[in-house]
Amino acid sequence: MSVHEELATVQRCLDDLNRAVNRLEQQMGGGLDIRRVRADCEHLRASAALLRETASGRLADRRQDQLVTISDTPYDVALWTDSDDEGLGARDRRAP
Template sequence: MSVHDDLTAIQRSLDDLARSVGRLEQRLGSGGLDLRRVRTDADHLRESFALLRAAAAVPDAPRRPDLVPIPDTPYDGSLWTDSDDEGLGARDRRAP
């Protein structure tokens, strides 16, 4: 099965679940805590699946940021003339 087929099968199952929960609500009433929890869980599952389907619809989306190449050549020392050596204290004092 392809991903599209799997997503379609899951959508059908979720639709069946929603219909079944709706029938239970009609028969038992929607005031019970247990049935409200089932309805809420089914709704959350539908929302989560919608997010999954949206993510699967964009297969070319980058999964991680592009890598930035770091050159092997030394950096220009003049870039750090106005800063102290961090973590080592000032140049004219001793560390405790």
């Protein structure tokens, strides 16, 4: 399943949960416990909305970052004059 399909499934489940909480509230009245559950449901909805925004942004970023052009021209040798050859020590010294 794709991310969007999974998020749609989460949204459907949250809608079902909200309907169930509404039915419980009608049967039990509006006590503290029901208000807590309702607040938790709203937090889950807000979190799911953030996930949707993040997923949309990541997919857009991924599409932009898919192609990377790498030049065929060789690197400038001057970039490496102050570096050590890894594992071999510095150029003007012997390895131990």
